[in-house]
Amino acid sequence: MSITENTFKRGINKGAKTIVYIGKVLIPVYFLVTFLKYTPIMRYIADFFKPIMHIVGLPGEAAVPFVMGNMINLYAAIGALSALELTAKEITIISVMLCFSHSLFLETAICKKVGVSAWMIIVLRQTLAILSGIILNIII
Amino acid sequence: MSIIAILKEALLGSLSSMWTVVKIVVPLMIAIEIIKDLNMLEKIANFLKPLTRFLGTSKYSIIPLLSGLFFGLLYGAGIIIDSVNEGNMKKREVNLVIIFLASCHAIFEDTLLFTEIGANGWLILFSRLFAAFLVTFLASKTKYFKDDNVNMIEVKNETGAK
Numbered sequence: 001m002s003i004t005e006n007t008f009k010r011g012i013n014k015g016a017k018t019i020v021y022i023g024k025v026l027i028p029v030y031f032l033v034t035f036l037k038y039t040p041i042m043r044y045i046a047d048f049f050k051p052i053m054h055i056v057g058l059p060g061e062a063a064v065p066f067v068m069g070n071m072i073n074l075y076a077a078i079g080a081l082s083a084l085e086l087t088a089k090e091i092t093i094i095s096v097m098l099c100f101s102h103s104l105f106l107e108t109a110i111c112k113k114v115g116v117s118a119w120m121i122i123v124l125r126q127t128l129a130i131l132s133g134i135i136l137n138i139i140i
Numbered sequence: 141m142s143i144i145a146i147l148k149e150a151l152l153g154s155l156s157s158m159w160t161v162v163k164i165v166v167p168l169m170i171a172i173e174i175i176k177d178l179n180m181l182e183k184i185a186n187f188l189k190p191l192t193r194f195l196g197t198s199k200y201s202i203i204p205l206l207s208g209l210f211f212g213l214l215y216g217a218g219i220i221i222d223s224v225n226e227g228n229m230k231k232r233e234v235n236l237v238i239i240f241l242a243s244c245h246a247i248f249e250d251t252l253l254f255t256e257i258g259a260n261g262w263l264i265l266f267s268r269l270f271a272a273f274l275v276t277f278l279a280s281k282t283k284y285f286k287d288d289n290v291n292m293i294e295v296k297n298e299t300g301a302k
Contacts, residue, residue: 002177003177011170015165019162019165022165030150031151083150092263113217114220114221114224116235124239
C-alpha cells in the first residue's frame, strides 16, 4: 500500500468527526466549570478535596478536571483544566495523573471485553495516577 | 461579575480550547492514516522485537502493543481480538499487553494535547512509558501471570464478534 489522495481524505474525515465529538464534550464542560468558578459551589468542592489534592501538590478545585477526566474523558478534563487557572507545575502533575487514569467507564469496558479483570485495571490505573502525582510533586 | 461577562468568558475560552484541540487532532488523524497506509507499524515492529523479551511476551504482542501505543486502547484491543481469534495470543499475553496499554496508550494525542495547555510533554511521555514497562515487567514475573493458569479469566470467544 502507499499514500494516495484517499489517505488524506480519510484522515481529514476522521479528524472532522472527532472534532465534532470533542466539541460536544469540551464546550459544555468548559461552560459548566466557568459558571461553577463564580459560584460558592466551587469553593465547597475545593475545600472538600483540599486535604486529598494536597498530597499530590494540587489545589482543591483540581479535583473537578480529575473527576471529569475519569468519569467522561480527557477532552472533558482539558475543558475543565483550561477554565481553571493553574501553575505550570500543577498542570504537569494533573496531566500525568489524568494520562494514567481517564475514561474509566469506556476503557475498562474495553479491557473487560478482551478478558482482563476490570477491577485490576481500575486499581492499577488509580494507583499509577496517585503515585505519579506524589512523586512528581516531590521532584518538580 | 455579570452573567454576560461570565458567558463571554465561557464562550471565548471554550472556543479557544477547541482550536487548541483542532490544531492537534486533525494533523494527527492524517498522520495516523499515513502510518497505516505505509505499513509502518510492521517495520517498527521488527525493530522493537527485543523489547518483548523484557515484557515477557511473544512476538505476536508487538503489533497490538504498537497499535495501542500510537492509536489508542480501543484500536489496540481490536488487534488483540484478531490475534486471539487466530490463535496467536494466549490469556496470559493478553493480560500483559492490556496491563501495558491500560497504563500507556495514545501517546501522541494525549501528550500533544496536554503540552498545548501548558504541561511538560517529555515528563508525561517518560512517566507513562516508564510506568508501563515497569508494571508489565513486574506482572510478567508474578505467579499469577507466569503461565496460562486456570485461574485466569477466560478470553471469551464472543469477543470475536466485531
